[in-house]
Amino acid sequence: MTGNPRPATPGPKDSGAGTYVLCAGGTGGHMVPxxxxxxxxxxxxxxxHLVTDERGLRFPGLFPGVPMTQVDAASTGRSxxxxxxxxxLAIWRGRSTARKLFKDMRPRAIIGFGGYPALPGLLAGLSLYLPCLIHEQNAVLGRTNRYLAPRVRAIATSFRQVRRMEGSWQRRAHFIGNPVRPEVLAARDVPFDENAGRLKILVTGGSQGAAILNRVVPAAVGLLPAAVRAKLDVTHQGRDEDRGAMLAxxxxxxxxxxxxxxxxxxPAQMSASHIxxxxxxxxxxxxxxxMGxxxxxxxxxxxxxxxxxDNAAALVAAGGAQMIRQDEFSPERLAEALTGWLADRKALSEAATAARAAGHPEAATRLANLVIATGLIA
Known part of the structure; x- marks a missing residue:
């Protein structure tokens, strides 16, 4: 079922300093917000205070000065x-560790960010009747958050339309947006230059790169008209083992x-790019x-x-993106998509404006407001 969370209400006035526990781990998609x-x-x-798994302790540059507690967590995954x-057993051990921590700390609220590493902390908070809420980053409510949704006081969403959001949960659902890093907010101030002499394409497949992007994108660029390639710059985040073939x-x-x-x-590379x-x-x-x-x-x-x-479809519907499914992602299909924008600067600029209009730079503020308000509910 598709849900349509209501916009978050204005934030409450803080009633003195308190302690809030954040439960997140596993991947950057959970850790960054x-x-x-x-x-x-x-x-x-x-x-x-951050409650996380072993992987969550290894993310560089995140949570400066924040005390962390590692808890056991596990997922059936492919097994x-x-x-x-x-x-x-792992979840029970993690819950026990978090429960002892919370008894000593008595946090005002506990918020989970999805993924199985968040589960032990949320289960501990619920067992102690502490105010608990969850944040969903994707346009589909994830498995851990679906399990917790009937039990928590509030559900924060990043998209207005959320698949697998049950109708009975709507009263506790709040549209927030997905918080982004301060350096991304700073890059928002860089204007989109549709009149640039050269256009820049940025390719990024995540921290591990994406093998299919490394194969298809260079080949697609080779199919572009020579006049277009002559005014094109490419920055490509790709795996070291693919570097030689990509470069050639x-x-x-x-x-x-x-x-x-x-x-x-x-973020700076992204803000300097046109596509x-x-x-x-x-x-x-x-x-x-x-960033638009x-x-x-x-x-x-x-x-x-x-x-x-679903994530991509939301930005496509806003007019800020094109989506190509992986089974259709060929050099010819990508070259066609690129040509449409590279040959029409006005259309490219309109897509940038549409993408920016779909952004939510205030998401962290709105999420903090919701967390504080939830913690104030008796």
Missing amino acids: AHCLALELMARGHKV GWRSLPQVA AYRAAGIEPVIAAYFPDL VIARAGASTVAELAV RPSILVPLPIATDDHQA
């Missing part, structure tokens, strides 16, 4: 029912690309919208509940 909320709460004078006993394909097309496995200044070719993870879609950059999105087909396709 939690990090943004932590910054907002701390800026208001509150204390923040299915055979691993249920071990998974249940780009050079055969007359392009001298910038290729790296990791760009520490990815971004990327997967459709929640954070990527949110950042593209906030046109994109060609290739959803990861194995994403749970095909949620990346």
